């Protein structure tokens with residue numbers, strides 16, 4: 411029986427061809443060619459005016475928040491259910507993360523909890539579209555407008571997710587993406603900063619180039635201390651192939667989710683899977699099963715059952731407030747986040763997963779339920 415990994419990238423001859431070309435020819439005058447092409451194609455896909463390829467999503471978030479002026483003593487609101495990557499830039503900038511509860515229907519930050527957590531020090535709201543599920547952007551953007559606080563999107567998991575005709579990552583003041591090897595499209599490691607705000611773009615562009623402004627004619631003349639979070643041309647070459655294949659990659663993710671949904675229909679009363687609310691499309695980065703609270707549920711036993719069948723199970727993110735990590739402390743009660751995480755697992759979903767393998771995973775879940 412073959413092992414079923416929880417993710418792995420989809421690499422074809424096209425990625426190999428572009429990467430080979432970049433390694434052979436992408437130097438000197440051509441050392442930015444794939445980077446600029448990838449940035450342009452990603453902007454077109456998303457429907458934004460400006461993009462900056464970065465070394466990681468975390469780096470893109472760090473620069474974006476810095477460009478918004480987030481600093482010492484400021485507060486930034488985000489969901490308690492998040493990967494540490496989303497909160498670490500807030501801590502690095504000397505600001506305080508304010509962790510709020512999630513919504514039962516979306517598993518993303520709850521607009522009521524966000525509004526209740528706003529103080530005069532609130533400098534930004536980070537909307538993370540968890541596992542491809544969309545935040546309630548209309549309500550969050552309205553809260554941001556009324557309080558004069560920018561809403562930014564962590565769309566690392568939301569390639570292929572669309573909210574009322576707009577792609578995830580294109581709705582906030584800025585959005586950030588990850589191309590880590592586990593994500594829907596990959597460059598090995600990598601990320602993207604996106605915005606349609608030209609002034610913010612210029613600030614992040616300067617920050618991303620060690621503080622050197624675009625129009626500066628003096629060599630090696632920074633106007634401030636910046637960052638070094640650039641993507642290399644070699645990585646961007648792989649990205650160019652992936653973005654050319656993006657429709658296919660998104661479709662496959664959606665097909666895998668729908669196959670799981672069908673295979674798990676007999677136990678649908680005992681589980682909740684990633685929602686797709688009216689007016690939205692879910693990119694289904696990670697098909698997830700949450701067992702309903704009425705049942706007894708032993709997560710460790712389910713993970714053991716997966717393991718016995720050579721299947722990689724993956725736990726839902728822990729609430730950040732439970733990690734006990736320094737600086738990640740300020741939070742209110744987050745009962746929904748706590749009710750969900752311990753009853754949930756992610757299912758394998760790489761593009762080459764076969765129908766038989768999906769059935770093998772689904773059978774373990776069905777037997778368990």
Ligand SMILES: *Cc1c(COP(=O)(O)O)cnc(C)c1O
Nearest residue numbers: 466467468495566567588590600
């Ligand atoms: C993967 C991920 C990140 C981190 O991305 P890197 O490219 O590894 O920095 C940030 N936020 C979310 C929601 C993620 O899933």
